[in-house]
Amino acid sequence: MSDSPAPKRKWMPILLVVSLAVNLLIAGIALGTALRFKGSDHAVAPPGFGPALYYALPKTDRKALRGELSGLRGKGSHMRKQDFSALSQALRAMPFDPSAVEDLLEKQAQATAVIQTALHQQWLTQVSAMSEEERADYADRLEEIVKRGPRKHKKRN
Numbered sequence: 001m002s003d004s005p006a007p008k009r010k011w012m013p014i015l016l017v018v019s020l021a022v023n024l025l026i027a028g029i030a031l032g033t034a035l036r037f038k039g040s041d042h043a044v045a046p047p048g049f050g051p052a053l054y055y056a057l058p059k060t061d062r063k064a065l066r067g068e069l070s071g072l073r074g075k076g077s078h079m080r081k082q083d084f085s086a087l088s089q090a091l092r093a094m095p096f097d098p099s100a101v102e103d104l105l106e107k108q109a110q111a112t113a114v115i116q117t118a119l120h121q122q123w124l125t126q127v128s129a130m131s132e133e134e135r136a137d138y139a140d141r142l143e144e145i146v147k148r149g150p151r152k153h154k155k156r157n
Helices: 011-037 049-056 059-092 098-128 132-148
Strands: none
Touching: 049 059, 049 098, 049 132, 059 098
């Protein structure tokens, strides 16, 4: 037998420290995620302004609003198909013309603004036609929707 002691493995303590750090990182991520999504009031973001205004309306008013704007939406849908085709062509063009893409983006922004303005006007007409009691009920439903936060959509099969 030899009198010299076995050489120490210098890499073993380093490996243990790295392993501990990785485990703490994973535990911290899991705990942070759990706290963020489970019952933490400060993590709940309010819903979008438009959807909240829409969902707070009574079901019959929502249906009427959709009916009044269906023609505008159908026309917009047809125009979007054409614009996507034009965008596809512009992206494939040689040489690439950023101004053509910018024009398409501006056209889409204007179309969205037209629909949004029409929606706002129809919504305001409906709210203006409500009695004081109906508007108070609407305000209560709106506050509840904002308190609840954005809707969690379940996956549909």
